[in-house]
Amino acid sequence: MAGDPDALADAFRSYAGLVFGISRRVLNDSALAEDVTQEVFTFLWQQPERFNPTRGTLRSWLGVLAHRRAIDRVRAESRRAKGESRLDPAVSVASVASEVDDYLTATWLSGRVRDALGRLPAEQREAVMLAYYGNRSYRQVASELDISEATVKSRIRLALKKLDTLLRAEFSDEDEPAWT
Amino acid sequence: MDMNSDSLNADVLNTDELLSIAFDAVTATATRTGPSEGLEEQVLTRVLAGEKPRRHPGWNERDRFEPKWRRADSLDAFIKTAAELSTLFDSLSAGDWTRTTRIEGASVRQIVEHLVGVERYLLGCLDRRPRLDAPRREDHWPVSRRAATGLAGEPDETVSQSWWSEVLNLIAACAELGPDHALTYHHLAGTLQGLLVVRTFELWTHGNDIRDAIGRPADDLDEARLSLMVDELMRVLPLGLALSGCPQPGRTARLRLTGAGGGSFDVSLDPTTAVGRPDITLTADVIDLCRLAANRLAPDALDVIVEGDRRLLEPVLVGATAFAAD
Numbered sequence: 001m002a003g004d005p006d007a008l009a010d011a012f013r014s015y016a017g018l019v020f021g022i023s024r025r026v027l028n029d030s031a032l033a034e035d036v037t038q039e040v041f042t043f044l045w046q047q048p049e050r051f052n053p054t055r056g057t058l059r060s061w062l063g064v065l066a067h068r069r070a071i072d073r074v075r076a077e078s079r080r081a082k083g084e085s086r087l088d089p090a091v092s093v094a095s096v097a098s099e100v101d102d103y104l105t106a107t108w109l110s111g112r113v114r115d116a117l118g119r120l121p122a123e124q125r126e127a128v129m130l131a132y133y134g135n136r137s138y139r140q141v142a143s144e145l146d147i148s149e150a151t152v153k154s155r156i157r158l159a160l161k162k163l164d165t166l167l168r169a170e171f172s173d174e175d176e177p178a179w180t
Numbered sequence: 181m182d183m184n185s186d187s188l189n190a191d192v193l194n195t196d197e198l199l200s201i202a203f204d205a206v207t208a209t210a211t212r213t214g215p216s217e218g219l220e221e222q223v224l225t226r227v228l229a230g231e232k233p234r235r236h237p238g239w240n241e242r243d244r245f246e247p248k249w250r251r252a253d254s255l256d257a258f259i260k261t262a263a264e265l266s267t268l269f270d271s272l273s274a275g276d277w278t279r280t281t282r283i284e285g286a287s288v289r290q291i292v293e294h295l296v297g298v299e300r301y302l303l304g305c306l307d308r309r310p311r312l313d314a315p316r317r318e319d320h321w322p323v324s325r326r327a328a329t330g331l332a333g334e335p336d337e338t339v340s341q342s343w344w345s346e347v348l349n350l351i352a353a354c355a356e357l358g359p360d361h362a363l364t365y366h367h368l369a370g371t372l373q374g375l376l377v378v379r380t381f382e383l384w385t386h387g388n389d390i391r392d393a394i395g396r397p398a399d400d401l402d403e404a405r406l407s408l409m410v411d412e413l414m415r416v417l418p419l420g421l422a423l424s425g426c427p428q429p430g431r432t433a434r435l436r437l438t439g440a441g442g443g444s445f446d447v448s449l450d451p452t453t454a455v456g457r458p459d460i461t462l463t464a465d466v467i468d469l470c471r472l473a474a475n476r477l478a479p480d481a482l483d484v485i486v487e488g489d490r491r492l493l494e495p496v497l498v499g500a501t502a503f504a505a506d
Contacts, residue, residue, distance in 0.1 A: 005224070005228055008224065008227065008228075009220070009224055012220055012223065012224065013220070016214070016215055016219065016220065016223075017207065017214045017215070018203055018207055020214055020215040020219075021203075021206060021207030021214070022203060022206055022207065025206045025207070030215075030216075033215070034215055034216065034219055037215055037219065037223070038219070038222070038223045038226070038227075041223050041227060042223075042226075042227050045227045045228075054341075055195075056195060056196035056199070057196055057200075059200065059203070060195075060196045060199040060200060060203070063199055063202075063203040064199065100259055100263070100348065100351055103348045103351070103352065104351065104352060104355055106195050106199060107195060107352040107355075107356075108352075108355070108356070109198075109199060109202060110195040110198035110199055110202075111356070112202075113190075113198040113199070113201055113202045114190040114191070114193070114198055117190040117193075117198075117201070118190060125190075128201060129190065129192075129193065132193060132197045132200055132201050133192060133193055133197060157208075159205075160201075160204055160205040160208050161205075161208075163201065163202070163205035164205040164206055164208075167202055167205060167206065170202075171206055
């Protein structure tokens with residue numbers, strides 16, 4: 001990525017939809033979501049070394065960045081709306097431990113997904129987990145579960161819809177981490 | 181790929197897979213429209229031209245999202261100290277890794293392997309690793325030896341990456357469990373909040389062991405972190421005297437610690453009796469006292485001014501070193 005405009009363009013074409021979608025889901029505003037999309041790809045261009053491929057895919061990392069930046073916006077808007085200034089301008093460790101930010105957010109978010117998976121109907125959970133564990137194709141999942149490919153698609157579609165509802169709090173800045 | 185319907189458990193999915201599910205769920209069902217057609221050209225043009233991204237009115241960097249747990253001083257201190265230590269590791273040359281440190285002849289690499297083991301031990305105490313990795317609650321040396329065995333033959337860079345990875349795991353566990361989570365560490369029943377102060381102290385100490393071995397100057401902590409450490413040291417000092425077999429019931433020491441992060445503290449010299457009027461007053465540099473507590477400065481090398489009952493000096497200094505653990 002570093003210094004290669006074509007690589008940036010490829011990344012944008014592959015993941016702009018994801019980044020925009022997550023941002024819009026949090027912000028419920030297309031214009032703001034486009035702002036965040038631009039921020040995320042600017043960040044990728046300026047600090048590509050922040051992505052650590054040993055920790056996960058570029059897709060997940062950009063998704064986490066989009067989530068964090070969108071939440072930033074929500075909170076900033078909320079504070080402005082309430083006429084509040086920032087309450088705790090204490091020393092930020094972000095400058096020395098920025099990787100920790102990404103990691104904590106990813107860990108926290110993935111924990112919520114794990115909890116939400118546990119609340120799905122068994123047949124939907126089974127289909128989703130088989131599809132994402134090892135990145136199986138629908139055909140492979142259908143074969144392993146001995147059901148049709150169409151049924152697999154249907155179960156996964158329903159599961160994702162249910163997960164979207166279950167994860168609404170995580171994508172609207174309503175949840176609170178334990179450490180306060 | 182051994183998963184079947186009988187073993188379906190979300191624990192088998194890694195973070196990346198779980199995030200993929202979440203992002204697909206959110207983008208597949210909540211957004212019918214993508215970004216506008218012109219956004220790609222607009223973004224690429226601006227990025228390549230070096231323009232700053234557009235900002236929403238009033239938006240600035242101070243509004244960056246910081247999870248609430250960052251307000252906990254001890255977690256801040258641990259993260260900052262670990263990040264500084266990681267930077268130190270990244271700067272080591274191949275020759276630096278083989279240098280001998282002042283810790284029982286251990287090499288720099290062995291110190292880092294030891295750190296890997298300790299973080300794993302703590303993760304075991306927090307039920308984030310199999311208890312097999314923490315064979316006895318109060319003995320992390322077996323875990324260190326196991327870590328060293330597992331890393332044998334690996335490049336130095338892999339050792340430091342393994343440590344950083346365990347640090348991140350520990351931070352995530354602490355963030356999730358919260359500062360008041362109870363646990364025992366170094367014979368002390370306490371909370372995660374306290375553990376992170378102790379661990380910060382240990383990382384700082386080992387960082388200076390390594391700096392000493394490679395000929396770099398020691399790194400002094402900032403006032404905020406020193407203050408945390410001193411508060412914790414003063415809190416456990418009465419127990420330190422008891423554990424060392426030299427409690428002084430009914431006696432009190434005043435410690436005047438000079439320098440940034442210091443202060444004046446009245447401490448009972450026995451965990452079962454309350455603080456009274458000081459029987460002895462010790463005045464010393466705050467960094468020196470921290471080095472003494474870490475067993476990096478001999479008691480007789482401490483530059484200390486004593487007023488009052490000098491017989492209490494030795495018990496206080498011995499008690500202060502009771503929790504040093506290499």
